[in-house]
Amino acid sequence: MKETRAARQKPKRRWLKIVLPVIFVLIAGVGLYAYSIYGNAxxxxxxxxxxPIDSIDRDVTKKKVEASEPLNVLLMGVDERENDSGRSDALMVMSLDPKDDSMQLVSIPRDTRTTIVGKGFEDKINxxxxxGGSDMAVAxxxxxxxxxxxxxxRLNMQGLKELVDELGTITVDNEIAWNDGKYDFNVGPVxxxxxxxxxxxxxRKQDPNGDFGRTDRQRKVIQGIIEQGASVGSVAKINDYIDVxxxxxxxxxxxxxxKKLFNGYRNTRKNIASYQMKGNGTNIDGIYYLMVPDEEVAKVHGMISKES
Structure with missing residues (x-):
């Protein structure tokens, strides 16, 4: 017996009635999940x-971002523990220039002796x-x-550990070999x-370059986190990173x-350069300081400001 047209189409329509709601639920679920990530972030x-801090004028920064001008960001790694305000264990100026898609990381040794703004005396920059917290550090x-x-x-150093664990691992190009009794650090990718x-x-103790070597390794870790974070493909872990x-x-x-930095400055990671400020160690009243000469300060000022 020959099937009618209506009879032939009936199974197809039944299939559509089942599948279309499933597709809708999947799309809605993905959309709601994405929205929940956005909302949580x-x-x-x-x-x-x-x-926000008084030392940074948000209105000036906003205009620079809208005009896609170069930006300078102070990165602080602090070691804060209970009942201790902490010190900035790592200080770096990260300069982003979207015009040539470049990023520059300049490390400032933590023992650098300079005037503490708001206090009026010289001390270690860290x-x-x-x-005075982030405000005084920026100033x-x-x-x-x-x-x-x-x-x-500002990132608590304990948070650095948690962030790397959430990323899984990071890889750095290690320049000196040592063993700390627990881990082997070989020359090359680690x-x-x-x-x-x-x-x-x-x-620090096994590094012939002392604190200079330490800050160099800190820069390598920051670069490793940036590179690994940019390559992470698991959307499901975004909320975990946000929580950390x-x-x-x-x-x-x-x-x-x-959001504006992500849209306008994300390609600056394609060309990363790094530099560490140099100076000479000295003891003043039994305390070690790094004395950075004026010529070195002027050089770094020019690098960040891109002055010839």
Whole structure:
């Protein structure tokens, strides 16, 4: 018996009635998940991480971002423990230039002797954070290098460990071999989890370059995190990264600032250059300081300001 047209189409329509709602639910689910990530990120940044300071003029920075001008960001790695305000264990000025898609990381040795803005006396530059938090640290670095900082990012060193663990591992190009009794660090590419990363950045005694070698390793870790973070393909882990940063990071950026930087400055990671300020060690009243000559300060000022 010959099938009618209606009879032939009936199974197809039944199939559509079943599949279309499933597709809709999947699309809606993905959309709601993406929205939940966006909402969680926005709430975490604006409510837990955003800490504006007087030393940075947000209106000036906003105009520079809208005009896609170069930006300078102070990166601070702090070692904060209970009942201790902490010190900035690592200080770097990250310069982003979208015009040539370049990023520059300049490390400032933590023992550098300079005037602490707001205190009026000279001390180690990393003590500025202990005396007056991020605001005083930003003002002191600006005064030291005669530059304008547009943002700051502060990360607790414990958060560095947690962030690397969430990323899985990072890889750095290690330049000297050593063993700390727990880990072997061979020359060449070294893959590290959070614990090994902390051992890598904190070692000084076995490094012939002392604190200079330490800050160089800190820069390598920052680069490793940037590269690994940019390559992570698991959307499902985004909320985990956000939670780690929310518990361990503070910044003058709000969520809108981060979106604008992502859209306008994300390609700057394609060309990364790094530099470490140089100086001579000395003891004053039994305390070790690094004395950075004026010529070195002028050189770094020119590098950041791109002055010839």
């Amino acid at each position: 926005k709430d975490t940044v604006n409510e837990k991480m955003h800490e 003590h500025a954070y202990a005396f 002191t670095v600006e005064n030291f290098l005669d530059i304008e900082l547009d943002y700051y990012v 893959e590290m989890d959070g614990d090994k990363t902390m051992a890598y950045v904190r070692m 940063l929310g518990n361990n990071m503070a910044t003058s950026m709000d969520f809108d600032d981060m």
